[in-house]
Amino acid sequence: MSFCSVFVFSGDYDPVLAAMQKNFARGSISTKIQVLQDSENYPNVDMSNLYGQALQFIIDNSENLDSDTVAKELTILAVRLSGINGYNESSSILWQLFNIYEDDQVRIEILSALSDLAPDPEVIENLNEWLKQQNNNFNSNLQVSAKVVSEAVVTLGKLGDSSSFPVVFSVSSTNYSEDITYKANQALKNLEGSYSQSLMKVIQTSSPKDKNLAFKLAVADDEMQIEEKGNLFKIALDIGLHAKIEDTEGQKQLHELRNSAIRQLAQLKWADASDLIIEHFNKIIIEYNNGESPKSNVLEAIICLGSVGTHEAAERLTQYLGSMNTKLENGQKIDLDISLAVMNNIGLIGDNVAFDDLLYSGYLDYPDAVKKAAREALNNLTNR
Numbered sequence: 001m002s003f004c005s006v007f008v009f010s011g012d013y014d015p016v017l018a019a020m021q022k023n024f025a026r027g028s029i030s031t032k033i034q035v036l037q038d039s040e041n042y043p044n045v046d047m048s049n050l051y052g053q054a055l056q057f058i059i060d061n062s063e064n065l066d067s068d069t070v071a072k073e074l075t076i077l078a079v080r081l082s083g084i085n086g087y088n089e090s091s092s093i094l095w096q097l098f099n100i101y102e103d104d105q106v107r108i109e110i111l112s113a114l115s116d117l118a119p120d121p122e123v124i125e126n127l128n129e130w131l132k133q134q135n136n137n138f139n140s141n142l143q144v145s146a147k148v149v150s151e152a153v154v155t156l157g158k159l160g161d162s163s164s165f166p167v168v169f170s171v172s173s174t175n176y177s178e179d180i181t182y183k184a185n186q187a188l189k190n191l192e193g194s195y196s197q198s199l200m201k202v203i204q205t206s207s208p209k210d211k212n213l214a215f216k217l218a219v220a221d222d223e224m225q226i227e228e229k230g231n232l233f234k235i236a237l238d239i240g241l242h243a244k245i246e247d248t249e250g251q252k253q254l255h256e257l258r259n260s261a262i263r264q265l266a267q268l269k270w271a272d273a274s275d276l277i278i279e280h281f282n283k284i285i286i287e288y289n290n291g292e293s294p295k296s297n298v299l300e301a302i303i304c305l306g307s308v309g310t311h312e313a314a315e316r317l318t319q320y321l322g323s324m325n326t327k328l329e330n331g332q333k334i335d336l337d338i339s340l341a342v343m344n345n346i347g348l349i350g351d352n353v354a355f356d357d358l359l360y361s362g363y364l365d366y367p368d369a370v371k372k373a374a375r376e377a378l379n380n381l382t383n384r
Contacts, residue, residue, distance in 0.1 A: 016045050021053055029070050032057070036077050048087045054078035055093045062100045075101070076109045083113025091120035095127075104145050111151040115158035124161045127152060132167045135174055150180050157187025165191050165198040166206050173213050195221070196228040203236050208245060208253030211236070215260055226268065234273040237261035241279055259297055266304035274310040281305060281316060299341050306345025314351030317342055321357045328364050339370045347377030355381055 024035045036054060039047045058075050079097065082090040091114060098110045114123065131152050138144045153171055156164040165188065172184035191198065202214035218224060218232050240258025245251050258280055265273050281301040287293035305313040321342050324334050343361075346354045358381070361374045 014045055016042055017047060017049060020047065020050050024050060024053060024057075029068070029074055033070070033074050033077060036074070036081060039081065047081070047085060048089065051078060051082045051085065051087050052090060052093075055082065055090055055097070059093060059096055059100070062097075072103065072106065075106055079106070079109045079113045083116040086117065088118040088120075091117050091123045095123045098130075104147050107145075107148045108151045111148070111155040115155040119159045119161055121161070124156070124159055124163060127156060128164050128167045131156070131171065135167070135170050138174060138176065144176075146176055146180065149176060150183055153180065153184050153187050157183075157190040160190050160192050162191055162193030162198060165193070166202045166210070169198075169202050169214065170206055170210050173210055194228075196224050196232060200232050200235060203232070203239060203257075208243070208250040208257070211239065212253055212257050212260070215257060219260075219264060229264070230268050230270045230272065233261045233264045233268070234270060234276060237265065237273060237276045237280060241276065241283065255293075259300065262300050262304045266300065266307040269307045269309065271308040271310050274308050274312050277301070277304050277308060278312060278316045281320075285320070295335065295337065298338055302338070302341040302345050306348040309349045311351055311353065314346065314349045314353050317346050317349070318351075318354040318357050321346065321354065321361065325357060325361055325364055328366065334366070336367055336370065339366060340373050343370060343373035343377050347373070347380040350380045352381055 020035055020039055024032050027035060032054065036050070039045075039050055054074070055078050058071075058078060061071075064071075075097070079094060081087075082094065094110050094114055094117075098107055101107060101110075111127075114120075114127075131149065134144050134149050134152075138149075149171065153168055156168055168184050168187050168191070172181055172188065175181075188198075196218065199214045199218050203211045206214070215232075215236050218229060224232075237258050240254045240261060243254055245254055262277065262280060265277060281304075284293055284297050284301045288295065288298050302317065305317055324339060324342065328334050343358070346358065354377070358374050358378050362371055362378075366374070
């Protein structure tokens with residue numbers, strides 16, 4: 001079997017390089033391997049053109065070389081030398097080889113070489129997408145090479161591009177193995193960019209499961225600034241309310257995300273999220289009435305409205321108080337805990353928009369504890 005191999009001289013002419021390229025072009029596979037091995041004996045000669053010639057030869061003859069064990073040795077050697085010697089222009093052709101060869105050893109060598117080269121945005125994007133697909137395959141119980149996934153994570157960590165954060169984060173939350181999880185967590189630390197912004201990107205773009213995990217990491221991060229946390233929690237609430245997920249588990253994860261966001265926004269008293277908090281409250285009330293959310297979620301939403309203290313929050317709680325008053329007048333039962341929470345948080349805000357409904361509630365058949373809370377809320381309004 002014969003293979004064609006062409007080469008050109010470029011840049012400054014070097015007789016050693018020229019001889020190497022000529023011998024590579026005319027030699028057998030075994031000779032080509034020997035030529036590449038000999039190239040290491042000339043550390044002062046830039047062999048980039050030789051390595052480029054070798055990689056192109058492998059690409060051009062990939063169909064014939066695929067099952068040839070000697071050709072595999074040539075491929076691995078050409079890839080390894082390209083990485084070791086910093087042949088940065090080889091990144092795109094290395095990625096072509098990665099897609100051509102499904103052999104684990106070859107792919108691992110390619111990834112290792114890429115990690116030694118200057119970051120190529122297109123290659124990084126492609127590798128991100130490839131790794132994302134492996135995560136999907138693994139979660140769908142399809143066959144995945146854990147060895148290649150492990151090397152891909154290490155490579156992305158070395159390349160350090162912030163765009164890799166969501167997919168590497170997803171690897172860390174996927175149960176490949178303890179070793180891969182460890183390597184993914186180490187890679188995350190090496191990626192460029194703001195940690196809070198990276199977590200936010202996960203919340204915005206990743207699976208519902210990863211959104212929740214990223215949210216929990218943000219909550220636990222003591223070094224993150226309050227402003228960063230508030231903005232992140234607000235975005236998480238927005239996504240929890242508006243993301244379109246069809247499967248039941250995904251919907252459950254989004255439900256958890258927005259309720260977690262409500263708890264954190266309440267602690268921060270994050271008034272900037274007032275509109276979203278009101279929207280969440282409206283949704284929680286519907287879910288509670290339909291038996292889809294527990295009372296604890298309603299109470300947390302009421303507390304959050306009270307904590308942000310905006311006029312709009314006071315208006316919404318007052319509207320809800322008005323509906324409670326109407327129901328009680330019509331003989332319907334009103335939950336004690338919810339009615340107390342409404343009175344207390346209206347009083348906490350202290351907005352006069354609630355005056356009429358608070359006053360009227362004192363004439364209705366609420367339990368004594370609720371009437372007392374209503375009077376205290378009224379006093380809070382009149383004393384401001």
